[in-house]
Amino acid sequence: MYEHSSTHPAETTTPTDQTPARTTRRRAPFRRTVWRRVLPTVAAAGIGVTGFAGLAHGSDVGSATTGGQSTTATGLSHDGSARAGSVRPAAADFPTWGTRWVVHATADTGSPAVGMINKTAPGQDRITADYQVDTGRKVCEGSSCSTFMAHLTGPVSGFLSVVAVDVPQDRLPGVPVQGGGGQPQPQPGGSREEMLNRAATWLTANNGAQVPYSQAKVWKDSYRQDCSGYVSMALGLPTPGTNTVGLATDRGLTRPVSLGELKPGDLLIDASGDNNTRHVVIFEKWNNDAHTSYTAYEQRGDHGTDHRTLTYGLPGGDAEFKPYRPVKFGD
Template identity: 80%
Template sequence: MYEHSSTHPADSTTPTDHTAAGGPAEHRRSPFRRAVVRRVLPAVAAACLGVTGFTGLAHGTPAGPSVGATKLTRDTTTTATTVSARTTGAGSVRQSAADFPTWGTRWVVHATADTGSPSVGMINKAAPGQDRISADYQVDTGRKVCEGSACSTFMAHLTGPVTGFLSVVAVDIPQDRLPGVPVQGGGGQPQPGGSRQEMLNRAATWLTANNGSQVPYSQAKVWKDGYRQDCSGYASMALGLPTPGTNTVGLATDRSITRPIALGELIPGDLLIDAAGDNNNRHVVIFEKWNNEAHSSYTAYEQRGGHGTDHRTLTYGLPGGDAEFKPYRPVTFGD
């Protein structure tokens, strides 16, 4: 009777395997000059720790609050490009992005403009397609990250090859911020109007995080970013909740996380949740957009049994669909 219970068990309230590992990444190549000695990260870097976990390595090292801008010692050129953002409702939004070369290896790309946030990938100049990044804005976090004599408090929002935030120290430029790239509010907080899109961007990372394939489904295991590999662990990851993620019942009932809304109010980043039954038939999906004016179907992200991460058309919660699903709005968006 229930599509979600026949195609995938939902989530587990008692995950048993919380072993974290490394993270994915990808992009292109460029010459660079550097006034500091380059270091190769030891094998422990593969564990995908944030920049705060290393000292004097190619990730860059945080050096406390900034007391002034520090000029970097690299030469480069940038290329203006245009990227198409994901649809956030009626249509697509086009944003200007700039293209920059990278340097070094094993740079962590973070989920938010905070070096303590989960890793969503890696940048390695030596890897095919990863010697360049594109960025559409940057954030002054107020926290300096250094590698050798080069320091910056800025983190760039990448649109490729990995979507997420990267310290500007990883970019092969002579400045401590990206030239010509807009600066948004600081403190490492999600930006107004951008937090829903960031959630959808994080959800999309699991579609290719498994060496180009989707993250497999599991109620017992956690993925490399520390989140449980079931539906509620996936939604928790997209929302940036603490690892390994809450369960489906928590997502539906904890008013510090979500609140109920009407079906017609659904907008990108909202959730549809079936919190009834046991861990084999509860489920949650992330609403992305309506597919037509009649609202007869929608596109959503989900983590489902027998498949893993998916991005597809659904009718859960709609008339004629699975009525157990109810719409909820994450309160983090403030609306």
């Protein structure tokens, strides 16, 4: 892998890695395999399951894998504890599967985490839900997908993607649906705070660790695992994300600003050269009144997602980096 510097990751233009999706095995004595309907994968950041890989730096072309795993190969196996056609009352108890599923503050997988279920073992926790929200945005793992977020009353209060629940359908049977109505909800990343919250999710999305850098793979939410894929995810742009040149030149996405105008969520972009030199980072804050360094989020080679002090674009730093403001912020 070539890099612009020891801390400046390269971009790629041709992701090549595709591996089969994982099949979850149940250990019931009389196993009944149930296939959820296969839907397009548009998984959201922050939902963690053992076996997922990480997000990465931006490349020019996306891949059909999520976390290095294809989403078209297999379904999930379920035991007899959740059969099609079963009806449960509101505030019902449900089994779960997989590990390290994030519970969110709102019915949006881009919202901050408020807890986690199945921290150390698949299906360790059962959840109690009193209603569910149709978000209109699919979250997938393997060939299992759901547009619904369940409101949990236990063991953690918050919202959990129904894809984490061990039922053969994409919604909780017998639990009331509130809001959404199947209509798409506002895309996350519409404000500076939302963008930075989404950027931060990659620091721990890989089972508590940062999403690894890759020039060839996409993460479970279908964004490329490189710098511009990471920024595209944080901004809520369509998957698999635009490339670094697009982030700098598309005036429907960004506009140039001066260094003195930088605000949280703005970008510093080096769009020159080729995919071995281009890079983009997300500005969070100045570290001092003299503006000699700043804290930023980035997806970099040999490390993955990072949150650290940088000087790209500043006097004495890499002068090829220029400041840009996402136009969706409206200022």
